[in-house]
Amino acid sequence: MTEILKPSVWIFIIFALLAVIPAFVVAFSKNIVHSVISLFLSLVSVAVLYGYLGADFVAVVQILIYVGGVVVLYLFGIMMTREIKLDVNISNAPIGLGWGILFGAVFFGLVWAAISKVNWPTARISGTPTTSPIGNAFLSKYLLPFEIVTVLLTVVLIGAVIIARKEIKK
Amino acid sequence: MIGIKAFLLVSTLLLTAGLITVMTRKNAIGILMGVELILNSAGLNFIMFSRYVHGNVSGMIFTIFIIALAAAEVAIALAIVLAIYNMVGHIQADKLTNLKE
Known part of the structure; x- marks a missing residue:
């Protein structure tokens, strides 16, 4: 208490x-x-x-x-x-709000029942400032995903401009 | 100290709210907001497990990837929504049935 x-x-x-x-x-x-x-x-x-x-x-x-x-x-x-x-x-x-609420309640009940069965670790690992380890990991272990995400963001930028243009060529 | 189950409760409730939003919304932008809630619930889980189970930054890096991909997703999805609005005149997702038959 x-x-x-x-x-x-x-x-x-x-x-x-x-x-x-x-x-x-x-x-x-x-x-x-x-x-x-x-x-x-x-x-x-x-x-x-x-x-x-x-x-x-x-x-x-x-x-x-x-x-x-x-x-x-x-x-x-x-x-x-x-x-x-x-x-x-x-x-x-909304459409079908009753079914949505019913599904949400059932979903939450199932997930929470599953969570309650697991014996979770309780000790929290003490933290240090994370910016420097994150930067090191990005440039060593996660270099390829990092580069792929940068390319993806470039593609998204160009694609969003092209899709959202007003004049759509028939 | 707050246990891991409290964070799991928060993220599960966020996931449930996002699923209800995705299922029941008519407006396409409303559906996208539900997707944002689901992605945030996943990110919260990643950070929580990285703090309680592993103690390294891998989970935080995955959360950063989730945030970047969510930004990409919302940019493309809103561009598509704007294109649909310019062509059809509304964004009610249950009435967009041109490809149905």
């Missing part, structure tokens, strides 16, 4: 709730702009959880790419696919 009063535990609980509750708002909100704002909140909280686990570099990358890039891209996509005659309240109505 004394353990629950530690500040680190409270920080974890707060940001876990801030990650999970907006995720379900993303799933159930009728307004897609509310969904994007909730996604933003959830991604920031997941970044805080990365930092809580000692992954400082990944937390910063998450904030830079997801929060700074992906969420803004979603907002642009929503703005550009909005019909002019409608207001901001874009239709985000």
Whole structure:
């Protein structure tokens, strides 16, 4: 009972709730702009959880790419696919919500039952700053995947421009 | 200290929310947001296991790959959504049945 009063535990609980509750708002909100704002909140909280686990570099990358890039891209996509005659309240109505909730509950129950059966290690391995080991691993052990991802990002950049062009040659 | 099961609970709930989003959304952008939630749940699992089980940075590197691939995925997918919107005039995924028959 004394353990629950530690500040680190409270920080974890707060940001876990801030990650999970907006995720379900993303799933159930009728307004897609509310969904994007909730996604933003959830991604920031997941970044805080990365930092809580000692992954400082990944937390910063998450904030830079997801929060700074992906969420803004979603907002642009929503703005550009909005019909002019409608207001901001874009239709985000779900189909078959009852089946979705039923599937979600069954899925979560099964996965959690499986997780509960495993005897997980409890000791947390103490962390050191991770930026330098990550850089070394990228340039030695994971060099080929790293280069492939860079080529992929270049291809994606060109492909996105070509696909999203207005004038499509017939 | 927070145990591994608490993080597993968070990532499983994120995965469930993402799956419900992907299954029930009509709007194509809404479906993509569900995919983002699923990828974040996977990334959280990678980092958690790298911290609790191995103690090296391999899991963090996989999370960085996941983030990069998610950025690539959302760029291409939103380009496709914009192209569909320019051709069809809406992005309701259940009405895009041109290729069905």
